[in-house]
Amino acid sequence: MRRTAIFGAAGTLVTGALIAGAIAAPVATAGGRASAGAAEARGAQLAAAKAAKAGIDWKTCPADWGFASPIQCGYVKVPVDYSKPNGRTIKIAVDRIGNTGTAKERQGSLVYNPGGPGGSGMRFPTRVTNKNPLWTKTSKAYDFVGFDPRGVGHSAPISCMDPQEFVKAPKLDPVPDSEADKRVQRKLAKEYADGCKERSGSLLRHMTTPNTARDMDVIRAGLGDRKLNYLGVSYGTYLGGVYATLFPTHVRRMIVDSVVDPSQDSIWYEANLGQDVAFEMRWNDWKKWVAKNDAAYHIGDTPAEVQKQWEKLRATAKKNPIGGVVGPAELLGFFQSAPYYDSSWAPVAAVWSKYLAGDEKSLVEAAGPDMSDVAGNISAENGNAVYTAVECTDAKWPTSWKKWDRDNTRLHKDYPFLTWSNAWMNLPCATWGVPQQNAINVKSHKGLPKTLIVQSTRDAATPYSGAVELHKRLKGSRLITEKNAGSHGVTGLLNACVNSRVDDYLLKGKVDAKDVTCAPHATPQPAPAASKATAKAALDLPAAP
DSSP: OOOOOOOSOTTOOOOHHHHHHHTOOOOOOOSSOHHHHHHHHHHHHHHHHHHHHHOOOOEEOOGGGTOOTTOEEEEEEEESSTTSTTSOEEEEEEEEEOOSSOTTTOOEEEEEEOOTTTOOOTTTTHHHHTTOGGGHHHHHHEEEEEEOOTTSTTSSOOOSSOHHHHHOSOOOOSSOSSHHHHHHHHHHHHHHHHHHHHHHGGGGGGOOHHHHHHHHHHHHHHHTOSSEEEEEEEHHHHHHHHHHHHOGGGEEEEEEEEEOOOOTTTTTHHHHHHHHHHHHHHHHHHHHHHHHTHHHHOSOSSHHHHHHHHHHHHHHHHHSOBTTTBOHHHHHHHHTHHHHOGGGHHHHHHHHHHHHTTOHHHHHHHHSOOTTOHHHHHHHHHHHHHHHHHHHHHSOOOOOHHHHHHHHHHHHHHOTTTHHHHHHHHGGGGGOSSOOOOOOOOOOOTTOOOOEEEEETTOSSSOHHHHHHHHHHSTTOEEEEETTOOOSOGGGSOOHHHHHHHHHHHHHOOOOSSOEEEOOOOOOOOOOOOOHHHHHHHOOOSSOO
């Protein structure tokens, strides 16, 4: 699941036989809307048939996409509304790199989604060009395929507000001091919801996970694959679960990593409340690590002292935004990457340490906006717009402010790190401008093969209980648990116990006779701060701020 900065302005708030296999009829939509689901299933089948016949016109990627040869780019055409497959269409951007092994070794395409909602999977083929050692064996057998989901990036991008206004800082402190503060945040959330409807047009009501799953089946058909091989991380696990529900006989291999709880009563309001608790746990883990490495960072030699320094930093930024642009909201946007990813532990601590030593510039560069990065700001606003659109449209949300206020006030008392920030980010869903759907009942249907679930026990963004729930719902699945670890996106980490099983599953279809528990990956070591540009270039992580 994906979190980004709080919105609001500064100071305010392919042959005939192949085609036949590629378009086998999907299972009708679960979770109600039976007649509409049947129409959408027929529409998805027709769209897949068209894509299988047309294939994908692979070309050199446009220069401004940032993917050099041998990566190739193309599009597949999908219906905006699958119940009207001959109506309006949009183009979904895809890219690929061919398998590095022989034709005999090739097993098809491996399609990737990094999460979000709102994350782009287009960097996935760079795992091959960058010679990522964790994926060397797999890349011999599979073409690596990424795509921009509908509404994202190069796939009919949507927007909810002006991107430069979206990133402008400082924003209001997400923790309210008064009822008046809450009223301002509620007004901003309503304005943002209205902006989504105004700026995103008729596509907004079709920005759902089931539609993205249908798009993914069209991609599969366009690739010429009879069945889908899929790797989904974070929100990509929910997308995978929905795909498995709608198209069980179309799955060949499926790995889901860092799992969203797919239960209908969790999507999406309760899931976000669960994040608040899990983030506090992982924030505490990071504070212990910082304290243990006080000789390197000089922030505090106990978790309590580190927390005290955090509260002091927060108060300072609230009174006088650091560099004029970094207030509590911006601090949180930067510091929350530490509970997300172990790879952020040392860089975040190093920036904080430099600030305490008198270097304000490093913190401003890391946490503040870059108003000159227009393309980056457009991407950030687009990602947040898609996050909001999909979560708000996927399922019903409470409309009573009293419930939101009661639930978040209660949680904030014990889990203050993220709670109110998370609430304001999701509050547009309370006044959403298009019909909200019923969440899909994710579960196995006849024909679904064994799937592989990977999860750490201390994940902040997707708590461990979500993996357990999906494991129950997908019969025959295997769960690999990374115990006493919490970095989001386990398959991207060096852990032989996990890595070898991922390879065995993708290359041989092999899973263990029973679920497996692995020891944690190595604990991060102290290191200097990385520049924002270096961090962007080096990291290939699940979608997050």
